[in-house]
Amino acid sequence: xxxxxxxxxxxxxxxxxxxxxxxxxxxxxxxxxxxxxxxxxxxxxxxxxxxxxxxxxxxxxxxxxxxxxxxxxxxxxxxxxxxxxxxxxxxxxxxxxxxxxxxxxxxxxxxxxxxxxxxxxxxxxxxxxxxxxxxxxxxxxx
Numbered sequence: 001x002x003x004x005x006x007x008x009x010x011x012x013x014x015x016x017x018x019x020x021x022x023x024x025x026x027x028x029x030x031x032x033x034x035x036x037x038x039x040x041x042x043x044x045x046x047x048x049x050x051x052x053x054x055x056x057x058x059x060x061x062x063x064x065x066x067x068x069x070x071x072x073x074x075x076x077x078x079x080x081x082x083x084x085x086x087x088x089x090x091x092x093x094x095x096x097x098x099x100x101x102x103x104x105x106x107x108x109x110x111x112x113x114x115x116x117x118x119x120x121x122x123x124x125x126x127x128x129x130x131x132x133x134x135x136x137x138x139x140x141x142x
Contacts, residue, residue, distance in 0.1 A: 027058035
């Protein structure tokens with residue numbers, strides 16, 4: 001028996017697990033809202049019912065997702081395979097990785113430091129050149 005081909009963003013194991021996480025978080029939020037309403041001195045039965053209905057919907061969906069995850073895992077164990085459709089992506093990785101760019105920049109900075117030019121460049125960047133610094137000092141009010 002061959003494993004069915006799963007559709008990305010529809011019925012893969014990762015999709016079900018991701019959705020289960022979302023539903024558990026929503027369930028927690030709704031249950032907390034219901035508890036907050038119960039804790040008020042002037043309880044609003046309509047609000048309690050509202051949050052309770054939302055919570056029940058999440059519980060039902062959570063149960064369905066858990067069953068679906070169990071089904072997928074059982075299929076994997078039975079067939080010893082897991083198949084999904086290949087998904088075409090619009091993202092194209094850059095030609096250079098960030099780590100490569102940083103490594104090149106570190107090499108440049110190391111060369112500048114070794115040749116003694118790094119201190120001059122940093123001074124220029126931080127305080128500007130002496131000529132413009134002197135002009136600014138002359139024009140500064142006391």
